Amino acid sequence: MYKFDLKLVFTVILLLIIVNILPSSLSILAFSSPTSGESFWTAGTPMPTARSEIAGSVLNEKIYIIGGFDNYGHSTSTVEAYDPLTEEWIQSTSMPKPLDHTAAASFNGKLYVVGGGYLDRDTLSDKLYIYDSSTNNWTQGANLPTPRGASTANFINGLLYVTGGVDSENTLASTLVYNPSLDQWTEKTPMPTAREHLTSSVVNDKLYVIGGRINGMNSNVDVNEVYDPVNDKWTSLEPMPSKRGGLSSAAITVNGSIYVFGGEQPTGTFNNNEKFDVISGTWTSDINIPTARHGLVAVAIDNVIYVIGGGPQPGGSSSSLTEIFNAGKG
Template sequence: MVARWHTAAIVAIAAVAAIAAFAFLPATNNDPAAWIAGKDMPTPRTEVTGAFLDGKIYVIGGFDGAGEAVATVEVYDPQADKWSNSASLPEPLHHAAAASYNGKLYVVGGYYSDGSASDRLLVYQPGSDEWSDLDPMPTARGALAASFVDGALYAVGGTSFFGSAPLAANEVYDPEGGWEKKAPMPTPRQHLASASLGGKLYAMGGRIDSLASNLDANEAYDPALGSWAKLEPMPSKRGGVAAASSGAIFVFGGEGPAGTFPNNEKYDPSNGRWTSEPKMPTARHGLAAVALDNKIYVIGGGPVPGLAVSGSNEVFLPDE
């Protein structure tokens, strides 16, 4: 069934392979010194998720170059510039979401190999190198986003089956009390990104269905108020993006009908403004972005729309 999903994607790759991906929104600051290269990920993948734990970066699941979902978990040590293997997921997943908190790594949702959505919430214990199940998410979905805010895991958006209508779901997991449904996002979407900063959850970009339905939505959920606010839209409409917070929120990559995006756009909640930052050296979608020690590691993803993979590990150095 995976091969059937990606027939159109493979055609799309052939159609756009010669298109310059860098034809999208120009960055106001294109200083190449803002990016450095890390060692490439051993297993090139797309539609991955990632998070940090104990000073290392975990890149989880996704598709391999044959379009097969994988359970692979590879761990990057920035200090040594080396990769290692960790315990694989209990089963292959793509389009899942990951976040870390209090010395544990959490993976929620995603799609199985048959395209159905997972409701599993998995937790990884580094001491035992084992995964285990926690309470399942109320709404099974993939192509979602997830972030911890003040000790609670928020899972937003996605779809209930690969290619189905987008959801506005906003469900929160409290490690001390289980799951609870919260106010839905104003804009239902999939292939979005999320990040937390200043006690709020930010949901950015995504799409409705096709690559032509990309969104510039930027919405923030305030747990204290239990409500969403619509904020200044992203400068570019993008789905298949990744985001990380390091003083501000940075949104990387994405794909559209004409190619992949190298865009790196910064949102500063303190003034409500977006700025275009130095572009990614390698335009990609379905990537992971993980902030650690004042750097943002942008790993994996597809260099052209649809099924394409890379092991790229590019490190962004935000201005201090």
């Protein structure tokens, strides 16, 4: 009688399984590989201090997260910097005052922090605070024409543009320009649509201002308007697919597209990740943020976007999340 070698049989079966499964496994690995051109999310090192309604900017290849309010709803002067190379956070010099709902932008080795709320969000600020990375110290620039919070800030050709926001009575459409050399503010043509809790980005020396709200979470807008500093003119563009306010404090430009993350409404927070192609003038959606939230910061280094902090629930919530989006090749 023929005698089966069970060990040999099991070895053959195992080899057949490997031969049939391995190719599909390799294709899955290739699909999710950072070099495959596909976009994907990963988790980064959490911020040491959980915060929301924060501002942020890239300075000297590090990501600075500025102010905001904590889990107790108190304004904070905390400034922490994230190094993407080491994936570590370091404590930086605190702001002169606790501030939330600020706007921030960087230029020539300095951070510029504009307006915001302090005294636990009950009072708006007209201050411009400037952090010098060479001295690790803060100084103060010329005051804003009027106090404001929930604005947006960007540099274009060495000038700081501050748009929208809210003062003690009104939602603002104003466009303010600060000249660091002169320490002076001037006013330009206002936006067509007054709004606050908005976001913005600069592409080819033009300022794109997107989303926001008019008066509370019930009045989110999908507005998309672009400003040309050369002729001091605003133009309306294709609206964002969703109406969102309280979204990322900076829209991020990668691969010729502007990415807009998160936001809030009375019933919850958004995990939306929508991008606007400035060449075609059209919107598409990309992979959603793993954690829906509002009052967050989004900053980019190369094709990698760091989405940091923010509140998972509408209103006074916060987090220490660092979620990292690789935007792929297109």
